[in-house]
Amino acid sequence: MMENGAAALARRETVIEVSLGPRSYPVIIGEPLLALAGQQIATIVPGARVAVVSDENVAALHLAPLKASLVEHGLYLGEAVVAPGEASKSFPVLATLCDRLLELGVERGDCVLAFGGGVVGDLAGFAASILRRGVRVVQMPTTLLAQVDAAIGGKTGIDTRRGKNLIGAFHQPSLVLADVSVLATLSPREFRAGYAEVVKYGLIGDAPFFAWLEENRDAIFSASGAARRQAVETSARAKAAIVAEDEREESGRRALLNLGHTFGHALEAYAGYSSRLLHGEAIAIGMRLAFTYSVERGLCPASDAARVARHLDAAGLPTEIAAIPGPRPTPDALLRLMAQDKKVKGGRLALVLAHGIGQAFVEHEVAVPLLTEFLARECG
Ligand SMILES: NC(=O)c1ccc[n+]([C@@H]2O[C@H](COP(=O)([O-])OP(=O)(O)OC[C@H]3O[C@@H](n4cnc5c(N)ncnc54)[C@H](O)[C@@H]3O)[C@@H](O)[C@H]2O)c1
Numbered sequence: 556m557m558e559n560g561a562a563a564l565a566r567r568e569t570v571i572e573v574s575l576g577p578r579s580y581p582v583i584i585g586e587p588l589l590a591l592a593g594q595q596i597a598t599i600v601p602g603a604r605v606a607v608v609s610d611e612n613v614a615a616l617h618l619a620p621l622k623a624s625l626v627e628h629g630l631y632l633g634e635a636v637v638a639p640g641e642a643s644k645s646f647p648v649l650a651t652l653c654d655r656l657l658e659l660g661v662e663r664g665d666c667v668l669a670f671g672g673g674v675v676g677d678l679a680g681f682a683a684s685i686l687r688r689g690v691r692v693v694q695m696p697t698t699l700l701a702q703v704d705a706a707i708g709g710k711t712g713i714d715t716r717r718g719k720n721l722i723g724a725f726h727q728p729s730l731v732l733a734d735v736s737v738l739a740t741l742s743p744r745e746f747r748a749g750y751a752e753v754v755k756y757g758l759i760g761d762a763p764f765f766a767w768l769e770e771n772r773d774a775i776f777s778a779s780g781a782a783r784r785q786a787v788e789t790s791a792r793a794k795a796a797i798v799a800e801d802e803r804e805e806s807g808r809r810a811l812l813n814l815g816h817t818f819g820h821a822l823e824a825y826a827g828y829s830s831r832l833l834h835g836e837a838i839a840i841g842m843r844l845a846f847t848y849s850v851e852r853g854l855c856p857a858s859d860a861a862r863v864a865r866h867l868d869a870a871g872l873p874t875e876i877a878a879i880p881g882p883r884p885t886p887d888a889l890l891r892l893m894a895q896d897k898k899v900k901g902g903r904l905a906l907v908l909a910h911g912i913g914q915a916f917v918e919h920e921v922a923v924p925l926l927t928e929f930l931a932r933e934c935g
Pocket residue numbers: 610611612613616639640641644671672673674675677697698699700701704705706707708709710711719720737738739740741742745748834835
């Protein structure tokens with residue numbers, strides 16, 4: 556007898572609920588999942604036909620089984636494929652994408668399926684939020700970074716020359732489907748970059764998880780075995796809980812997810828959002844800077860900051876500004892870029908700092924002279 560969909564789900568997949576009242580949705584984690592997408596979308600996003608947005612790399616590697624599943628369930632409208640990379644999070648690409656989605660015939664009841672890393676998720680999610688004044692979006696993240704972070708929580712957007720993610724919208728997905736097996740085709744560098752966001756959950760509020768990562772890093776980096784999936788699940792659960800508590804980053808809880816990001820976004824902008832520095836690499840340097848700065852301010856034990864740097868180093872992630880290829884930024888240039896950050900309120904800079912591993916907090920009024928001195932030393 557054929558197994559029904561619900562039984563298959565119960566057997567193979569982990570389901571994490573993002574509890575947001577009428578905007579609640581499941582994050583389904585499993586391997587493999589692509590061939591089940593049609594069935595799950597038909598169940599969880601009833602009535603929607605599907606336009607897939609992907610990038611050239613992901614489409615070439617993984618689109619075929621997904622498309623077959625959508626076609627099998629009569630859901631497939633077509634696909635829009637963008638160039639890979641951060642440069643696609645731009646107004647020109649957004650305009651072309653919206654036009655393509657209209658050409659495919661996406662109507663109000665249909666959905667956009669974002670099939671790719673955080674770039675595709677942010678871009679396609681934002682397009683869905685404005686297309687016909689908002690259509691539903693399903694996130695199918697294919698990078699480690701997107702599975703543990705970007706695909707969950709509804710932040711969507713694009714970059715401008717004034718900074719990252721400055722144009723965007725909150726647009727919660729109707730469903731997140733994370734197939735851990737597709738991570739096997741990710742380049743080692745992209746996997747490492749995503750790992751920085753996994754580490755972040757330990758550093759923010761889960762010291763035992765950080766200790767588990769210290770023990771299990773090799774197993775997580777090897778594609779076989781249960782550790783990789785466990786790392787994805789623990790991270791996704793942490794993200795879901797924070798989003799449920801503070802959907803729009805109002806109470807401060809969600810702001811903790813920005814540990815390392817104010818430094819990191821400034822470094823990314825300085826490096827021109829290029830392959831000189833991937834997002835996750837920038838976050839690794841940023842998290843190390845946040846811990847070192849916390850130590851210098853007398854807020855955090857030096858031994859915790861050393862443990863953080865050691866673990867990121869061991870994972871092959873950069874922890875120093877000097878590790879970024881090309882010319883070094885000046886402290887003033889970095890400060891200017893940090894001031895563009897969305898964490899600035901009334902001209903005052905906020906930073907996520909730490910009292911120790913697993914004890915992050917938001918400092919709302921950062922003393923700029925101290926920070927400038929610190930950056931001068933770090934920029935060398
Ligand atoms: N919305 C949010 O809450 C949030 C959170 C964190 C990061 N982000 C955003 O995410 C973006 C970074 O995302 P990313 O690191 O996933 O980068 P990405 O989307 O650029 O993907 C990285 C590279 O991996 C390739 N790729 C993707 N999946 C693959 C697979 N399974 N096999 C082989 N190659 C694959 C892509 O084509 C690309 O070249 C940034 O723009 C960042 O701002 C958003």
